[in-house]
Amino acid sequence: MWLGARLDALPTPALAVDRATARRNAERMQERCRALGLRLRPHVKTHKTLEGGALATGGTRRGIAVSTLAEARFFADGGFDDILLAYPLPAGRLEECAELAQRLDAFQVLLDSPGALQRLRQRPLAGGKRWLVWLKLDCGNGRAGVRPTDPGALPLARAIAEEAPEEVTLLGIYAHCGNTYGCSGVPAIQAIARATTAAVLDFVAAHPVPEMAELTEVHPGNYIFYDLQQTLLGSCQPQDVAIRVLTRVVGHYPHRNQLLVDAGWTALSLHGWAQSPAGCAAVEGHPQLRLAGLTQEHGLLEPTGGQLDFGRFPVGTVLALVPFHACATAAMHPVYYVHEEGEVVALWHPVRGW
Amino acid sequence: MWLGARLDALPTPALAVDRATARRNAERMQERCRALGLRLRPHVKTHKTLEGGALATGGTRRGIAVSTLAEARFFADGGFDDILLAYPLPAGRLEECAELAQRLDAFQVLLDSPGALQRLRQRPLAGGKRWLVWLKLDCGNGRAGVRPTDPGALPLARAIAEEAPEEVTLLGIYAHCGNTYGCSGVPAIQAIARATTAAVLDFVAAHPVPEMAELTEVHPGNYIFYDLQQTLLGSCQPQDVAIRVLTRVVGHYPHRNQLLVDAGWTALSLHGWAQSPAGCAAVEGHPQLRLAGLTQEHGLLEPTGGQLDFGRFPVGTVLALVPFHACATAAMHPVYYVHEEGEVVALWHPVRGW
Numbered sequence: 203m204w205l206g207a208r209l210d211a212l213p214t215p216a217l218a219v220d221r222a223t224a225r226r227n228a229e230r231m232q233e234r235c236r237a238l239g240l241r242l243r244p245h246v247k248t249h250k251t252l253e254g255g256a257l258a259t260g261g262t263r264r265g266i267a268v269s270t271l272a273e274a275r276f277f278a279d280g281g282f283d284d285i286l287l288a289y290p291l292p293a294g295r296l297e298e299c300a301e302l303a304q305r306l307d308a309f310q311v312l313l314d315s316p317g318a319l320q321r322l323r324q325r326p327l328a329g330g331k332r333w334l335v336w337l338k339l340d341c342g343n344g345r346a347g348v349r350p351t352d353p354g355a356l357p358l359a360r361a362i363a364e365e366a367p368e369e370v371t372l373l374g375i376y377a378h379c380g381n382t383y384g385c386s387g388v389p390a391i392q393a394i395a396r397a398t399t400a401a402v403l404d405f406v407a408a409h410p411v412p413e414m415a416e417l418t419e420v421h422p423g424n425y426i427f428y429d430l431q432q433t434l435l436g437s438c439q440p441q442d443v444a445i446r447v448l449t450r451v452v453g454h455y456p457h458r459n460q461l462l463v464d465a466g467w468t469a470l471s472l473h474g475w476a477q478s479p480a481g482c483a484a485v486e487g488h489p490q491l492r493l494a495g496l497t498q499e500h501g502l503l504e505p506t507g508g509q510l511d512f513g514r515f516p517v518g519t520v521l522a523l524v525p526f527h528a529c530a531t532a533a534m535h536p537v538y539y540v541h542e543e544g545e546v547v548a549l550w551h552p553v554r555g556w
Numbered sequence: 557m558w559l560g561a562r563l564d565a566l567p568t569p570a571l572a573v574d575r576a577t578a579r580r581n582a583e584r585m586q587e588r589c590r591a592l593g594l595r596l597r598p599h600v601k602t603h604k605t606l607e608g609g610a611l612a613t614g615g616t617r618r619g620i621a622v623s624t625l626a627e628a629r630f631f632a633d634g635g636f637d638d639i640l641l642a643y644p645l646p647a648g649r650l651e652e653c654a655e656l657a658q659r660l661d662a663f664q665v666l667l668d669s670p671g672a673l674q675r676l677r678q679r680p681l682a683g684g685k686r687w688l689v690w691l692k693l694d695c696g697n698g699r700a701g702v703r704p705t706d707p708g709a710l711p712l713a714r715a716i717a718e719e720a721p722e723e724v725t726l727l728g729i730y731a732h733c734g735n736t737y738g739c740s741g742v743p744a745i746q747a748i749a750r751a752t753t754a755a756v757l758d759f760v761a762a763h764p765v766p767e768m769a770e771l772t773e774v775h776p777g778n779y780i781f782y783d784l785q786q787t788l789l790g791s792c793q794p795q796d797v798a799i800r801v802l803t804r805v806v807g808h809y810p811h812r813n814q815l816l817v818d819a820g821w822t823a824l825s826l827h828g829w830a831q832s833p834a835g836c837a838a839v840e841g842h843p844q845l846r847l848a849g850l851t852q853e854h855g856l857l858e859p860t861g862g863q864l865d866f867g868r869f870p871v872g873t874v875l876a877l878v879p880f881h882a883c884a885t886a887a888m889h890p891v892y893y894v895h896e897e898g899e900v901v902a903l904w905h906p907v908r909g910w
Contacts, residue, residue, distance in 0.1 A: 213625070213649060213910055247852060269853045271567070289853060290806045290816065293872035295567060314807065317871055345854055346807055346816055452644045453668065453700055462700055464646065468887055469910075472826045498601060498883055499623045499643060500699055517671055518647035529852055533822055533888070536909045555890045556567055556823075 204539060207546045209448060210520045215469035216448045217535040218522070219550065221542055223444035224426050228257045231425050243267050243286060245423025248529045250552035251538065252280040254426055267421045271298050276553035278306055286310040288376070288421065290338065290346045291318040296325050303327050303334075312376055314338040314348045319362055319370070326369045333369060335362050336376040341401040342394070343381045350405040374418060377402050388436040429528035430484055431474065445538075446486065446522040447531060449501065454512050459504055461491075461515055465523060466499040471534055474526025483523035493523075558893060561900045563802060564874045569823035570802045571889040572876070573904065575896055577798035578780050582611045585779050597621050597640060599777030602883045604906035605892065606634040608780055621775045625652050630907035632660055640664040642730070642775065644692065644700045645672040650679050657681050657688075666730055668692040668702045673716055673724070680723045687723060689716050690730040695755040696748070697735045704759040713759075728772060731756050742790040783882035784838055785828065799892075800840065800876040801885060803855065808866050813858055815845075815869055819877060820853040825888055828880025837877035847877075 204211075209218055228244075235242035244258035247269035255266055255277060263281050267288040268274045274285050275298075283306050287299065291311050302309040304327060313319055313335050322333045337359050340347030348355045363372035377398050427445045428438040447469050453462035467482075474482040481493035485503065495502035503521075504510065515521075525531035532538070532552065540548040558565075563572055582598075589596040598612035601623040609620055609631060617635050621642040622628045628639050629652075637660050641653065645665050656663040658681060667673055667689050676687045691713050694701030702709045717726040731752050781799045782792040801823050807816035821836075828836045835847035839857065849856035857875075858864065869875075879885035886892070886906065894902040 213652075215910060289818075292804070292806060292818065294804055298567075315871075344812060345849070345851065345856070349811065352811075450646070450648055452646060457703065457706075458698060462644065464643075464910075467825075467827075467884065471821075472829075472884075473821075475826075476830060495699070497699065502699065517669075530821065530826075556569060556818075 204546050204549065209539070209541055209544050209546065212448060212539055212546070214448050214450045214520065215465040217469075217532065217538045218446045218448050219427070219538045219540045220444045220446075221540050221547060223442065224254070225257055227425050227428065227438075227442060227444060228260070231258075231422060232260055235420060241265070241419040243419050243421045244426070245269070245288065245421045246273060246277065248423045248427055249532055249538075249550070250276075250554070251550040252277065252282075253540070253548065253550045255280070255282060258426055267423070270556050271295060271302075272553055272555045274302055274309070278302060284308040284310075286312075286336070286421070288312060288378075290314055291321065293318075293321060296321060300325055300327060303331055304329070308334055310334040310336060310373060312336050312338040312346070313358075313362060314340075314346055316354070316358055316361065319358070319365070322370055323366060332367075332371045334371050334373055336373050337362055339375055339377045339402060339405060341377045341398040343378055345378070347377065350401050355405065375402055375406060378421075391435060391437075424528055427528040427532065429531070430524050430526045431477070432528075433524075440524075443524055443528075445525065445528055445531070447483065447525055449521050449523055451515050451517050451519040451521065452500075453517065454515075456510075456512060459510050460494060461503040461510065461512070463501040463503055463521060464499065465496075465501045467496045468498055468534055469531075470496065470501070470523065470525055471527065471530035472496065473530040477526070481526075483525050486522040486524055488521070558900050558903065563893070563895055563898050563900065566802060566893055566900070568802050568804045568874065569819040571823075571886065571892045572800045572802050573781070573892045573894045574798045574800075575894050575901060577796065578608070579611055581779050581782065581792075581796060581798060582614070585612075585776060586614055589774060595619065595773040597773050597775045598780070599623070599642065599775045600627060600631065602777045602781055603886055603892075603904070604630075604908070605904040606631065606636075607894070607902065607904045609634070609636060612780055621777070624910050625649060625656075626907055626909045628656050628663070632656060632663075638662040638664075640666075640690070640775070642666060642732075644668060645675065647672075647675060650675060654679055654681060657685055658683070662688055664688040664690060664727060666690050666692040666700075667712075667716060668694075668700055670708070670712055670715065673712070673719070676724055677720060686725045688725050688727055690727050691716055693729055693731045693756060693759060695731045695752040697732055699732070701731065704755050709759065729756050729760060732775075745789065745791075778882055781882040781886065783885070784878050784880045785831070786882075787878075794878075797878055797882075799879065799882055799885070801837065801879055802893075803875050803877060805869050805871050805873040805875065806854075807871065808869075810864075810866060813864050814848060815857040815864065815866070817855040817857055817875060818853065819850075819855045821850045822852055822888055823885075824850065824855070824877065824879055825881065825884035826850065827884040831880070835880075837879050840876040840878055842875070 243265045245267040246255045265284045267286045338347040428443045432438045449463040449465035452464050470482045485491040491503045494504040538550040539546050597619045599621040600609045619638045621640045692701040782797045786792045803817040803819035806818050824836045839845040845857045848858040892904040
């Protein structure tokens, strides 16, 4: 019912996506990967929408990474194929993986332990299908993955590649530089990316499995939307951030020098609270304002210094918040209002759950 | 499809609700209010489900508080009536309020400014209906509300009560002790509750509006589920917490002395990260474990000291997490798995959005 509406007519809080910016972000990443000779397998976990996946794949709907089985099924149902479940093989949910592997041309999984390989071997696929497997390396991120220096790493790679070629195929080596989120500045991020790449390639060079010959794919996700965190990290410029949480002023509290707005943590999440000087969001066009508090449905804005000019912000004024973490903020919204120059042109409905 | 399943067969992460505990919590609050001579108007924002609302109202489906217009419509559609939108009157969404006021026997709103009263006056209801209004006081919480010591507070109460009795009815005075969340221990909480009650009653005593004669209603919400925070605050005992986030072990990382589980911040939220020694959740039955990290779909568990006995936690083991903040955790789940002694007996679907 909101197609054709202006953004400032929407019920608030609302997640607004600037389609032109998101498309430009998608195209730039495609160009960058082409120039580097790398395949782009966009991760869809930030937006979790078919429309965002179509943008990110340049319309092919082929070659994505997902973070949950619910996403895998949602995108498969939406006509996507060549889907990587970028998550340790879920023990107890192997049948759901097998179902996806049977119905898709390519459903890929990650392994980081001999036990997971055994579980795949105990559930062979039918009809000549093979399990398509990436070996997950932990190159310093400290979450999932086997360390390249672990004495079991090379035997595991060899086992995946050679133990049962009729049942299991090794696609390559996978690493995630999640530790870059702790960086301040581009040089530190580049250093981690360089170290991760070197660790992967060192591992590959030490082992003769041909599937691991070179760096072939990258799986970025956040870049379609970007956010305040990525801006602070130097991954994007402020004008590249495609999303805003729209909110309205709902009260004036001069004795506290604060405005009340109708965006709480159900609209923003609490991400960024401790990390960013702006709190969980920046107020677009009003750098003198900061989020001073967030409860379930309320946000408190106050000036970083001096007295607030309440006359500039009448009750009902719509403000646009630039969220700290796009993945976390998007996860709070059942619908995204997609606009071109302020006019709603589409509603995107993300998948949720597991 | 999960009705009749055992909890440990569910896909994880999953939000499990122990129905007997939730029912006991609901009944105890009803008894407590009866004993105090207070009407209970349960707030439904924690669970946001028709089933939870029915439990909390003892099956009457009459007399609830909601935090969003989406909740108000969802509960109205589900047969509830006598609904208070416990939120500052939303400028720009008055038509939605008017629609609810027309279709329900009683739809109540909060005001804390003369401007809001003016907005109601500019949109009179049809068919002999009146706007039903609570005056919101801020008794120290520092969010919405007029301070009882504000010179405008009494004139505002009088204006609501007397300015246009054919259009607007003053129901009473409303205050929220949200500042108790900052307390450690029951005496501090009781002190705030006592001060808030005194401030409301002082205000009432200074003013002859009969609708404000006494403390008449209380609007608790979290108590149906309770959580780790309420346990730490002393509002409940550990055995009163009705919800768990079920998660499975998905990896062993002995070199880091850590287990990986499939509950990240999409399953728990980040609430409690900085506030609780247990992080965002406690691991039921394993007080020696703590959450050491949370990303979108991953949680890291480690011992509070010593070496982890990985043999006790094979990959696939189901663990139950007691979340820090029930409202925030429930908001992450599209479905709740309601069980009796570990067997799923119902699926509850909460409303989301605004």
